[in-house]
Amino acid sequence: MIAYQLTVPADNAPGRLAGVTGVLNREKINIRAITISSFGERGFFNILVDDPRGAQKALSKEGLSVELKEVIAVLIEDKPGGLDRLVQFLAAEKINVENAYGFVLESHQKAVFVIQVDQIEKTLKMLEKEKFKTLSAEALAAIEPFHYMKY
Secondary structure, three states: OOEEEEEEEEEOOOOHHHHHHHHHHHOOOOEEEEEEEEEOOEEEEEEEEOOHHHHHHHHHHOOOOOEEEEEEEEEEEOOOOHHHHHHHHHHHOOOOEEEEEEEEEEOOOEEEEEEEEOOHHHHHHHHHHOOOEEEOHHHHHHOOOOOOOOO
């Protein structure tokens, strides 16, 4: 299943992230996961939200550069070797991981590894064949990590 990630290039300067989160807040769009990468004076925000198309429209309307990218959210075991099983498989199939990040759903049980790959259709077919489970954009937006914890 395909999910969607927003990629927002930004100057590496104070207030850039606040500009993005402010737009999403005004539009009542919930951020589900975010990564921030910088390289020198530029960087990127990669964002999973509950309304990817609405977020793209809202950010674009504010003059921000934003790209909606197809990604695959793969469920993996949250234990030593859980991620390695997935990435060894991808490497053996000659699938290039262009961008990735993960998060735990349930400690020592399940995690999600979000990947942007160079061959998305091939990857989806190969993951299904190998019995990896993937999450749709809707399922990804609805997950509730750490539901068992008391804060």
